[in-house]
Amino acid sequence: MKKLTTFVTIVATALAGSVAAQDKPEQIVVANTGGPYLQAVLDATGKAFEEKTGIEVLGDGPQTLPQLQQMVQANRVTWDVVEVPPVFTMRYCGELFQELPADLQNYDNVLPGFANKCGINIAGYANIMLYNTKVFPDGGPQNWSEFFDTEKFPGKRGLWDGAEGVNLEIALMADGVAPEDLYPLDLDRAFAKLDTIRDDIVFWRSGAQSTQMMESEEVDMMMAWSSRAYPALKNGAPFEPVWNQHIIYNNVLTIPMGVPYPEVSADFIRTAMEPAQQARVSELYPVTPGLIGAEPELDEAGEKVFAGTKERAESAVVPNIQWVADNSEEINRRWTEWLNN
Structure with missing residues (x-):
């Protein structure tokens, strides 16, 4: 009887191990804005996670909210971890995104104002002004008021085609709002102020397009994400960043509703939050670490657009993400009306 019991125990243990092995995926998919930033995440965090777990990490991007909505509604979610703007998780927590484990909801050393129960800070950037040094060899605009001054600084202005970014905020600062x-x-x-430069605006609709605008010198000045200004400067685009009235922003890592292995997704996020991974991603692509205290080693172009220095972080404008999330329907309605008028 003892031998039979032992045999049953051994078989049960083996089966349990087999089930555990079956429950472990061979690969997961991480989605973000794509391009060189996605590759940086795969080369840094992806490889570190693979070494820890044996699970291959694949990438997809650019991600979009409509894509994710379709996946969740069809119960065919193929993204195991997604990086999104924080307003998405504030708006759709519990609907498109599931609540994170308690330890990922209680990080003390991340910038406040961006995380919530369904998302944790992962990488940031600054919305900065840049001007073409060929067009303005003696110095270009130094604040948003001058950016909107078409007499003192004539030329084309590049802005992102979206309302939930910073266009409304920079318009108000240009109009004298502290x-x-x-x-x-x-x-x-805000929209009245945007009207004053409407004929001089060239809209960009993706980070890659903003980079191309600087490299082709299609615009004379622009608002761009610091992380997307980096490849342009690296490739010799004659643009100078202005670190004044820049608006800092942090994306968040999330777990979509309906992922097959939520525990594995959470483990990937824990790896992504390690200081070594945060610094390494920034070295490969100069996003600002979401984790306070990470210290990447950057090249010259990276240092020019890195928002995480003490001086730049302290002087940054921090948006009220929750207010934007709560009022996004009205903001987007007004933006669409303004564009179509």
């Missing part, structure tokens, strides 16, 4: 008084946003005042 950063600490931006919220609640005065939408009428």
Whole structure:
């Protein structure tokens, strides 16, 4: 009887191990904005996770909210971890994104104002002004008021085609609103100010397009994400960043509803939050680490657009993400009306 019991125990243990092995995926898919940033994440965090777990990490991008909505509604979610703007998780927590494990909801050393129960800071950037040094060899605009001054600084201005970024905030600062008084946003005042430069705006619709604009010198000045300014400067684009009234932003890592292995997704996020991985990703592509205290070693172009220095972080404008999330429907409606008028 003892031998039979032992045999049953051995078989049960083996089966349990087999089930555990079956429950472990061979690979997971991480989605973000794509391009060289996605490759940096795969080369840094992806390889570190593979070494720890034996699970291959694949990438996909650019990710979009409509794609994710379709996946969740069809119960065919192929993204195991997704990096998104924080407003998405604030708006769709529990609907498109599941709540993170408790340890990932209680990080003390991340910038406040971006994380919530369904997302944790992972990488940031600054929305910065840059000007073409060939066009303005003696110095270009140094604040948003001068960016909107078409007489003093004539030329084409590049702006992102979207309302939930920073266009409304920079328009209000250009109109004299102090950063600490931006919220609640005065939408009428913001759109009235945007009207003053409308004929001089060239819109970009992806980070890659903003990089190309600088490299081709299609615009004379622009608002761009610091991380997307990096490859342009690296490739010799004659643009100079202005570190004044820059608006800092952090994306968050999330777990979509309906992923087959949520525990594995959470483990990937834990790896991504390690200081070594945060620094390494920034070295490969100069996003600002979401983790306070990570210290990447950067090249010259990276240092020019890195938002994580103490001085630049302290002087940054921090958006009220929750207000934007709560008012996104009205903001987007007004933006669409403005564009189509």
